[in-house]
Amino acid sequence: MEPFDFVSPTTIEEAVKTLASAGDQARILAGGTDLLVQMRAGRRTAPLVVDIKGIPELNVLSYDASKGLTLGAAVPCYKIYEDETVAKVYPGLIDAAFLIGGIQIQGRASIGGNICNAAPSGDAIPAVIALRGVCNVAGPNGTREILCEDFCTAPGQNALKNGEILVSISIPAPQANSGANYLRFIPRNEMDIAVVGVGTSVQLDASGQNFVSARIALASVAPTPVFATEAGDSLAGKAVSEEAIQQASELAMAAAKPISDMRGTIRQRIHLIGVFTRRTLNIAIERARGG
């Protein structure tokens, strides 16, 4: 690895100032489980590494029934799934936090880092999109919000501008009768990159028999995570039925534009999007019904 300087700011202002003055020469370090691998392999270089784990706002993990969840961008995965409240309220988020790497990786890796890394296969991204997550960004010109579905712009590239950092992710409190789930397909049972991943959330009516709304997002089937709006919207107002779920899964398949590579072929990935859309919807429905 080439030499670099290392700073660990303790305030957002300090971090933003450092990043703004370094321009594209700086890289943000949270858990390091992507960045250090990429730097070591020569895929990313950075004369300056800015460790943002010392900034309090990036370590916030708080839930409020009215405001929802504030998830600091540097909070490691294990803290999320070991938080009993978060685990109870956001099982769809836990699904992803529990899947990113093994236990060692989960000791360091954060949802914020997973989103910023902007891999098409990032497990947290479809889960957060399905949960209507919003990325809270701070920069030289103040703060702004970016919808999670708009955050990734290309493989490995995100919407952050020079000097900006992702501070936290806000996820609204779940509506009544709602449920979410994230599933991925990997050839092994752990330690793999998603061949496909599907995150869904559904809101049912009080009877639990009809969809009020649904959101479906896909991983590993396009250069960026895919927010399959037509697939989700197709369920709104419909009765919960195999046909409706089948139709939504077909729309999700249509939204998938994968490539063939060593991890899977186009046909396999589109097929699996159908399979996993159906599976995640069924789990989300079960959770919405209190199961």
Next chain:
Amino acid sequence: MPGVTHVQSTLNGEVINFLCEPRQSLLEVLRDVLGMTGTKEGCNDGNCGACTIILDGRIVDSCLVLGVEAEGREMMTIEGMASAEGLHPLQQSFLENAALQCGICTPGFLLASKSLLDQEPDADEGRIRHWLAGNLCRCTGYDKIIRAVMQVSTAK
């Protein structure tokens, strides 16, 4: 030559000071700077768990932590697992169950298993297999490793 940083942290209960370059991983610092070679390098990209250490109570791959990040933190390596009184029950169980062949993955497995049982003393086979999935072993097929951990677990 690039600049070096002074780092103070706690290693196996002792306060230590060392100098390192920012680009040096904690794994490299442990092995090359501090001479603690019990922590092993298998892949250097977080996929084998051979370099597992316990950092502030959580297992991490030390290849994916920078040495400078250890400032003010507590580390435990395999060298800190046995005490003057003798081996840790997991170390004894690994020996008795023939849970190692070549032994290169053993320090990582022991620390990962310890962190699990410290947190969940009654972990069952399924939980143990899940927790240890970030540690690769190529010799044993895991059978005897899982049995060795199960023997120390209080799960019946």
Next chain:
Amino acid sequence: MISNQVLSEVEFNVVGKRPLRPDGVDKVTGRAQYGDDTNLTGTLRAKVLRSPHPHARIKSIDTSKAEAFPGVRAVVTAKDLPFASLSKDELGGEYTALKYASDHMLASDKALFKGHPIAALAAVNAHVAESALALIQVEYEVLKPVVDVREAMKDDAPLIHEDLRTNDMGETGDKPSNIATHMSYSTGDIDKGFAEADLVMENEYTTATVHQGYIEPHNTTAFWNSDGQLNIWTSTQGSFQVRGTVAGVLRIPVSQVKVIPMEIGGGFGGKITAYLDAICAVLSKKTGAPVKALMTRTEVFEASGPAPASWMRVKIGVKNNGKMTAVEAEIAMDAGAYPGSPAMQAIVCAFACYDVENGKVDGYDVVDNKPKTAAYRAPGSPQAAFAVESLIDEICGELKMDPIDFRLLNAAKEGTRRIEGLVARRIGLVECLEAARDHDHYKAKLDEGIGRGVACGYWPNRGFQSSVVMTVNYDGVVSLIMGSVDIGGTRASIAQQAAETLGIAYEDVKPTVVDTDSIGYTFITGGSRTAFATGLAAINAAEDVKSQMVSRAAKIWDTDEDDIEYVAGIVQHKSDEELKFTFKDLARQLATTGGSISGRASVDPTGEGNGYAVHIVDVTVDPDTGKTDVTRFTAVQDAGKAVHPSYVEGQMQGGAVQGIGWALNEEYFFDDSGKMMNPTFLDYRMPTSLDLPMIDTVIVEVANPGHPYGVRGVGEASIVPPMAAIGNAVHAATGHRMRSLPITPGRILEAGWENGRS
């Protein structure tokens, strides 16, 4: 339900017990010193510049900028190896062998695989070395690569070596070819055999390039002292192999090189070839300092020695009653950049489980633009078994015959003559098949959705040279030194055999693995030979100790040696009951009666140990995703005698799981330019603990007539059956016959689509 069974017929005092391994405490406390833990004062770090192209002519190398980089102490290229200054005339018949060996370490004219070493340098630390590598400028003429064994065999394929001509059973081909060797063996009359058959089936099979996957990367530290002595601390399966290779490439006498084998973090055949040692030696000579190198994981995948990919065609004829009448196979294996695939071993093993009168097997050793393959646990046999055992399963299906009954009907036994001519001594395949048939697992009801498969496998288990020296200390503890490095518990199993022979306690034998200056020549730890051959050396050395102890007692008692006997650790007068020493009592007298006693033995046993294994596996296959889960696995193997049953079980389980990985997920992916796309543990998917059930074992013990305790060796046969057993189980679960490895979820889905299901 018993997880681990040992079917013993003979009991011993120490052999067959499960003592703690002598190196165990060091290995659970992190104190054991592995190769990369070596740290001599003033050690420099080496890094290797590797070809980014799988096939390219090297037009020029400019190292000047790297040499000028601060912190760099020396740079080497092929020009620094002796081969560069030797002519073809000088080398004569040695030319090709030295060119291959030398070029494999540092390429002189062509890069033959991605990762082929082009240059190397030593610097003050690994980061500086890595930075400096980027400053070496190499001009390449990129050539068309070939990375598929069948493509490489074609007449118009890119030639890897312009001067390589096929050795066709001793005849040299008339034009250059990538087929290094064609081997052909036959027995009986296959035309007659196939004509007699009621059913003849034939199919083609392929397997992918796979890696041994040891967790410890290759490493070495070399120090070439100013007095000419070259010392090498390394992680290897064979310290004498490293010594021989380094001395050969550097053209120095073997006695000038001392190899100190450090603890080794796995090998499985992959740590026999010496990749870094000569490079570090030359860098050490240039710098006067110790030089250490450690491969990255990517270097391990791209530039050590994986196991070959293969193409196979198998044809089998049977009578309606299941009796095999004729077998035929063609097996092509890619050796990678230099000749030497295990095609011959594949020929030997392909039909070694069967007693069939008429057979013919052809093998092809083919070079292509992949790293030169190395041994991997039973080299050649797993590929051949995948093809043969899959086809036999198809035949059993056609005949509606139980697959174990079929194999029992045709099983090789004492006296069976193999196709290449060897006649079997007492072997234990029938006993293994019977143990499998009678096992709970095989009798268990098949739940809905579960497919069950069985397969068997063979590995010869060879002997070769081993040396052991034992010294009796004055406290009665015996120090045992050996040249066999310990990968998986052989210190224990050798000490057990020594203790058994001496009639003393296991704890009273202290085994140590020593360097090449301290013991006689010892072949590699590999080939399932160590417990057998080094065990035999230990037994013979113990006999030497016993006879010297008897002599000493004779001297003390002033009597004739013939009057004294050594029984179960007691040296006693045959007629005078008063005259009796325990081993320890006599040891205490040694200092005052002539000094210490050392026993020694060097052995080179001939004949084969013959390891047979039978595996039973249950799988489920998710019809929507094509993903296979192994839900139950039972491995049965004839160990002859399990010296330390725990470590025998460990070998059986480890081999089975490597086989499961080979069957389901492991493969090298190559892009269109011939580059490996997945040189990481992330994408080279070895099984994790979460991918597996417990691996149940049954140790069968049919004594090997070539060993006093019946030991056969156990390291390899266990990797042979799993691929076919899993393929057969997948067929049972899905109806899809998978003839290519690995049997990935994608391939199972494709098979479903092709068969009109989805």
